[in-house]
Amino acid sequence: MFIALDMDGTLLHSEGYISPRNKDAIKKAQDAGHIVAIATGRAYKDAYLPLERAGLHCPIIGLNGAMITLESGAVMSEVPLHRQAFIPTLEWVRTQPDLYCELYTNTAVYVGLHNREHLEALAYKVREEHPDLQRIVQKQFQQACVTYVEDISQVWHDDSLIVYKILIFSLNLHLLKEASFQFAKLRDVAVTSSHPNNIEINHQQATKGEAIKKLASYYGMELSDTVVVGDSLNDLPMFAVAGYRVAMGNAAEAVKQQSDSITATNDEDGVALILEELVQKGNVPRQRLV
Structure with missing residues (x-):
């Protein structure tokens, strides 16, 4: 399974850190063989720092898809503005x-x-x-x-x-x-x-959706096997291409309307809730979580 997580309002607590439960859930998902990527509007350094503090290593879709950086730190793709x-x-x-x-x-x-x-x-x-x-x-x-x-x-x-x-x-x-x-x-x-x-x-080609396509292909994953989690309007392009879409409890209404399920808020470890369910069942949960 290929899993892409937004950062602000999703993976990160409102105070800007990755909670212990979210951290443990990501590590367990990775240990179970799932690819967990970050998909954020942040630049690479701003996305990398909270991951580093939590001891996590993930590929990063940064700048809404304008740059994709692999877990090694190598840049896989760039789409600049004219x-x-x-x-x-x-x-x-x-x-x-x-x-x-x-x-x-x-x-x-x-x-x-x-x-x-x-x-x-x-x-x-x-x-x-x-x-x-x-x-x-x-x-x-x-x-x-x-x-x-x-x-x-x-x-x-x-x-x-x-x-x-x-x-x-x-x-x-x-x-x-x-x-x-x-x-x-x-x-x-x-x-x-x-x-x-x-x-x-x-x-126009630098969206989270286009980046999800590129990164899933790199890992040999079908789009039907992708799970995305987000809360804001810049997450809608990845909701448009993913096999399963999860909105945070604090998500914008437009994001919730395009989701397959709604998890808890970012301050209630909503990311951990969906990842724990996924690892436990071995596939994406097909029900509303809260």
């Missing part, structure tokens, strides 16, 4: 102080320093009216090992850099929708989301 085509839209983003932008490249994740400072100041300004915003903003910063630059435009004008993914985060949902529309107008683009306050832009 950077030049994005520059006019990125220049528009740069003029919108309420749009926080991360560029995921071959060397680092880049963020404009002024961009972060503006977002932090905005969250602080409305802290009494919206006390949860500071928590949301800080969580966003914690999800990327970033390199700060004075002017983010220097990154997209650097011909030596390869851009795999663009993430736009905002507390202004109207402006975020406009940004989504601007990027969606470009050719060969996939626009998705891993959180209500962000959009993620990849090449």
Whole structure:
């Protein structure tokens, strides 16, 4: 069996770690002969660190499928963006102080320093009216090992850099929708989301679904023998190709509607629940879990 697990909101507890039960369930699944892969919007380093802390070794589908890294650390596949085509839209983003932008490249994740400072100041300004915003903003910063630059435009004008993914985060949902529309107008683009306050832009062929096909084929697995577990809209492409789809209890409603079963939440070890059932029965459970 080939099993692909999303990270944030799925494998990871809300505090950002892999619980002991989830860790043990993955190891038991691997010992039983199953391939367990990670499928995440995170860059390789950000995905690797929580696995390393838990003592786990898995192939990683990173950046929503823009990069596939084998368990050995070798890169199996890369699907970058056509950077030049994005520059006019990125220049528009740069003029919108309420749009926080991360560029995921071959060397680092880049963020404009002024961009972060503006977002932090905005969250602080409305802290009494919206006390949860500071928590949301800080969580966003914690999800990327970033390199700060004075002017983010220097990154997209650097011909030596390869851009795999663009993430736009905002507390202004109207402006975020406009940004989504601007990027969606470009050719060969996939626009998705891993959180209500962000959009993620990849090449059209850089989706979790396309990456699942490639990695399952690499291991000699049929798509009918794949199990995927996720919670967000960027997981829907892998739900579209997998043999069995499991939504987290905390998943977006659109994800639950496309699932074959629903497990517990990420803070209730929902991943462990599905993996334990799979290992015990030797095949995918065919019922709703909670």
